[in-house]
Amino acid sequence: MSEQSDRIEQSPERLTPPNPHRSGYVAVVGKPNVGKSTLVNALVGHKVAIVSPKPQTTRRRIMGILTRDDAQIIFVDTPGIHEPRSALNKFMMREVENALGDCDAILFVVDASARPDDNDQRVAERIRTMAQPKVMALNKADLMDPQEVIPLTESYQQILGSENTMLTSGVQVRVENLNELIAMLVAVLPEGPELYPPEQYTDQPEKVLAAELIREQALRFLEQEVPHAVAVSVDEYAQRPNNITFVSATIFVERDSQKGILIGRNGGMLKRIGMEARREIEQMLGHKVYLELWVKVRESWRRDEEAVNDLLGKQL
Numbered sequence: 329m330s331e332q333s334d335r336i337e338q339s340p341e342r343l344t345p346p347n348p349h350r351s352g353y354v355a356v357v358g359k360p361n362v363g364k365s366t367l368v369n370a371l372v373g374h375k376v377a378i379v380s381p382k383p384q385t386t387r388r389r390i391m392g393i394l395t396r397d398d399a400q401i402i403f404v405d406t407p408g409i410h411e412p413r414s415a416l417n418k419f420m421m422r423e424v425e426n427a428l429g430d431c432d433a434i435l436f437v438v439d440a441s442a443r444p445d446d447n448d449q450r451v452a453e454r455i456r457t458m459a460q461p462k463v464m465a466l467n468k469a470d471l472m473d474p475q476e477v478i479p480l481t482e483s484y485q486q487i488l489g490s491e492n493t494m495l496t497s498g499v500q501v502r503v504e505n506l507n508e509l510i511a512m513l514v515a516v517l518p519e520g521p522e523l524y525p526p527e528q529y530t531d532q533p534e535k536v537l538a539a540e541l542i543r544e545q546a547l548r549f550l551e552q553e554v555p556h557a558v559a560v561s562v563d564e565y566a567q568r569p570n571n572i573t574f575v576s577a578t579i580f581v582e583r584d585s586q587k588g589i590l591i592g593r594n595g596g597m598l599k600r601i602g603m604e605a606r607r608e609i610e611q612m613l614g615h616k617v618y619l620e621l622w623v624k625v626r627e628s629w630r631r632d633e634e635a636v637n638d639l640l641g642k643q644l
């Protein structure tokens with residue numbers, strides 16, 4: 329009996345030092361609409377980034393911080409990579425480049441329910457030039473035809489030039505796959521201490537999260553070009569008695585006609601966006617919110633670099 333416990337004491341596992349703590353930034357990049365933000369939210373376990381079925385939802389870098397005993401991963405969600413034309417699109421692509429430049433590893437997200445196309449190839453070529461370790465999430469795996477899993481996985485591994493891939497889904501979360509993806513990322517991060525307090529899960533102040541939640545509802549209810557012409561800024565964010573947060577925000581659009589659509593008949597559209605956004609902000613804060621919305625035209629702001637910096641760059 330005692331002999332056995334002696335042996336356990338001296339087993340090699342007991343003598344190996346624990347794994348070193350690792351930490352670092354993981355840039356989450358890919359084409360628009362492949363599910364990057366949904367995946368970051370699922371990995372972090374908090375809604376840090378808004379999501380919509382419309383491409384070009386994410387406009388800035390957004391940090392989602394995952395703290396575990398053995399590691400801290402700072403996911404940096406980015407806008408979908410596309411050919412930039414307007415000042416807004418150029419701003420978005422600079423955000424991607426900055427995220428790539430500053431990261432310790434890259435998580436390349438693809439929509440694996442479809443074959444790789446020219447845009448996937450282009451993004452893969454850009455990523456392959458980067459020196460950092462790369463991992464690929466074959467996302468929207470829930471939509472994959474089971475017969476296609478192997479051929480599709482192989483074609484994506486080919487464009488990445490590596491077998492570091494994992495099937496993932498941001499909506500039908502298979503926890504094992506997400507855990508395995510996290511393990512793959514931890515393995516390639518450098519040794520280092522926690523870079524943020526363990527309770528912090530994003531770099532965005534509540535005020536900016538609130539503005540984004542309003543934009544998410546505008547993306548949800550508006551159609552065609554109008555949602556893309558929307559920018560939201562929170563002008564006042566204050567605590568009021570009885571545990572109420574007062575939020576006053578302006579929704580910017582580019583033209584008078586868009587303003588009309590955004591307000592809607594008898595103010596119906598704006599009311600709907602406001603009601604749903606208020607609910608979302610209340611859910612985030614865990615208490616009551618009084619939300620006031622204003623609508624303003626800022627003529628063709630997406631084409632104007634100064635306006636883009638004003639509306640997006642200075643938010644943080």
Ligand SMILES: Nc1nc2c(ncn2[C@@H]2O[C@H](COP(=O)(O)OP(=O)(O)OP(=O)(O)O)[C@@H](O)[C@H]2O)c(=O)[nH]1
Binds near residue numbers: 363365385471498
């Ligand atoms: N079926 C399925 N749908 C998903 C998955 N992930 C995201 N979606 C949906 O795909 C759409 C785009 O998701 P986002 O997370 O906004 O995609 P994104 O890559 O961040 O998009 P951009 O910010 O525009 O580049 C939304 O309608 C999501 O609900 C997934 O794993 N499976």
Ligand SMILES: [Mg+2]
Binds near residue numbers: 408
């Ligand atoms: Mg996104």
